[in-house]
Amino acid sequence: MIVRQAANVLEILEYFARVKKPATLAEIADHFGWPRSSTFNLLTTLADKGYLYEPRPRAGYYPTPRWLVLAREVSEVEPLPAWSRALITSLSSETGETVAIAAPAGVMAVFIDVIESSAAIRYFAHIGHRVPIHATSSGRALLLQYSQDERDSLYRKIEFKQYNPSTPISIDAVEAELSKSVERGYCQSFADYSRDLAGVAVPLPIGERRLSVVVAGPEFRIGDRTAEIAATLKQSVERFRGK
Structure with missing residues (x-):
């Protein structure tokens, strides 16, 4: 069983790994076919938690290095x-x-x-x-x-x-x-x-x-x-x- 909300977070990260550039709310919503309201809620939540930021005003979101820091800390354990x-x-x-x-x-x-x-x-x-x-x-x-x-x-x-x-x-x-x-x-x-x-x-x-x-x-x-x-x-x- 897939928890859709969790899958959406991971799909956003994979999306940025592919496009390698900032993306706006509209671009992300259109790419996945998600409602813009739920896309907005997801992106702002990730931004509030420090996982996304806006490199330039109104230029879209992009992942922060926090993903990399956590991944390194996890991988170093074992x-x-x-x-x-x-x-x-x-x-x-x-x-x-x-x-x-x-x-x-x-x-x-x-x-x-x-x-x-x-x-x-x-x-x-x-x-x-x-x-x-x-x-x-x-x-x-x-x-x-x-x-x-x-x-x-x-x-x-x-x-x-x-x-x-x-x-x-x-x-x-x-x-x-x-x-x-x-x-x-x-x-x-x-x-x-x-x-x-x-x-x-x-x-x-x-x-x-x-x-x-x-x-x-x-x-x-x-x-x-x-x-x-x-x-x-x-x-x-x-x-x-x-x-």
């Missing part, structure tokens, strides 16, 4: 180790594909760091991107780090939708795929969630945190290279974690 960024940068360079670190977020996996491939046809992903934890290689590499009781509890909250023909749509199907992942030594997905997208992932536990790292790209490029990519992935994780 940062990823420096080698994790080097890991995914190296993997993207070696494989030519998009590489991400994922963390659990309820029934979803969320990307907390991403290096996007430079190929013209690639997996477009960004920090904050969310995918179903049971229907993706990155998510299943997280589930492997759960106890059976923890997985059983999580399964009760999952809506087993048929995203594509290969999507696992039952608890038994997910558990069977996890068993195969253990046998082969890595998790994989072929259009289980996103059409024409393939992924190869392994667990990446850091301290007490459950994380995974995934190499993802178009099926036509990854398909025959799955085992090769998995070997590169596991070797890289072992090498960088040992630093």
